[in-house]
Amino acid sequence: MTTRDFDAVVFDMDGVIFDSERAIMDCWKELANKYNISNVEENFYKCIGVTVAKTKEIMLDAYGEDFPYDEYDVEANQIFHDKYSGGRLPMKEGIKEILSFLKNSGKKIALASSTGKTKVEAQLRDASILEYFDVLICGDMVKRSKPAPDIYLKACEELGVEPERAYAIEDSYNGIRSANAGKLRPIMVPDILPADDEMKEKAEKVLDSLIDVKEYLAEAI
Structure with missing residues (x-):
């Protein structure tokens, strides 16, 4: 048994499995142009890795309590649905390879996504990867959003494993903070936001791709 031996891997979804953070941001930028919403990209960054409820809180704090967030959110979701539903959402390179590798190695696999369960299940099913996951924990199943450790x-x-024996694969700052606070072993694969000094300190490793993560985990088996 090596010091890096592990029992499970817990994946974030948006920005890790799917190239969805950019897709979601593009939908909001489309709304920003239509309704003349200022600084939407800057405020979107603050929402990466948090639940819908927390996102609304951040946006109302940025634009005021009278900001029609719910209406805009419905419209943004419709734009997203029109563009990416039915399996059209692009997946990150290497996701099927790492999931197959973990499954064949007898490791448990979970998802810890701030997105709601209905959307999570639909996107994973459309991508034909739902069956790889032993457990799905979603944003509407926990009280506290990332960076709190609750979801991890x-x-x-649910997996029946000790957090110290589970890796967490994340792209967001709040996700890395969440996994680190839960005593998991975070690996950051940066998406929109680069790894800063805090992330390098809190993550066990910062890697460029899921292919690199697969190779890193293979060394521990």
Whole structure:
């Protein structure tokens, strides 16, 4: 048994499995142009890795309590649906390879996504990768959003593994903070936001792609 031996891997979804952070941001930028919403990209960055409820809180704080967030969110979701539903959402390179590798190696696999369960299941099913996951923990299943550790701790509990024996694959700052606070072993694969000094300190490793993650984990088996 090596010091890096592990029992499970818990994946974030948006920005890790799917190239969806950019897709979502593009939908909001389209709304920003239509309704003349200022600084939408800057405020979107603050929402990466958090639940819908927390996103609304951030946007109302940025634009005021009278900001029609719910209406805009419905419209943004419709734009997203029109462009990417039915399996059209692009996946990150190497995701099927790493999922197959983990499954064939007898490792448990979970998802810890701030996105709601209905959308999570639909996107994973459309991408034909739902069957790889032993457990799905979603944003509407926990009280506290990332960076609180709740979602990762619940994933480990449902898997029946100790957090210290689980890797967490994340792209967002709040996701890395969440996994680190839960005592998992975070690996950051940066998407929109680069790894800063805090992320390098809190993550066990920062890697460029899921292919690199697969190779890194293979060394521990």
